[in-house]
Amino acid sequence: MAAPRPRSDEERQLIFRAALRVMRVNGYADAQISDILAEAGLGTRAFYRHFSSKDDLVIALFEDNASRTAVRLEARVQAAPTARDQLLAWIDEMLDLGYDGRRSARAQLFAASAVRVSSADAERRPS
Numbered sequence: 001m002a003a004p005r006p007r008s009d010e011e012r013q014l015i016f017r018a019a020l021r022v023m024r025v026n027g028y029a030d031a032q033i034s035d036i037l038a039e040a041g042l043g044t045r046a047f048y049r050h051f052s053s054k055d056d057l058v059i060a061l062f063e064d065n066a067s068r069t070a071v072r073l074e075a076r077v078q079a080a081p082t083a084r085d086q087l088l089a090w091i092d093e094m095l096d097l098g099y100d101g102r103r104s105a106r107a108q109l110f111a112a113s114a115v116r117v118s119s120a121d122a123e124r125r126p127s
Helices: 008-030 033-040 044-050 054-079 083-099 101-124
Strands: none
Touching: 008 033, 008 044, 008 054, 008 101, 033 044, 033 054, 044 054, 054 083, 054 101, 083 101
């Protein structure tokens, strides 16, 4: 009997985590969809149920990461008792994006990927 297929949101998260692992090792340009799917333990159909291309995946990853960062930032700022503490919490959170090892590596991955995606997007636009 085959293992049950993950729900759509679980499947998407599996692809996200696998993509981040593969891109961390190979970089964006050398990350192949087949490598991402092998890492996730999913097939081609699973990928194309959610994304039309690797660029589409990176955009979705960026949006997911930005959303999570916004939620974390909002919670941290709201937990601070005074306006001054809220400002300091905001500054600390922003600095963590650049200096916290894991978060910084992810931000750098998105920065490198964004250059590639925006360049490809510019090439597709009509003159």
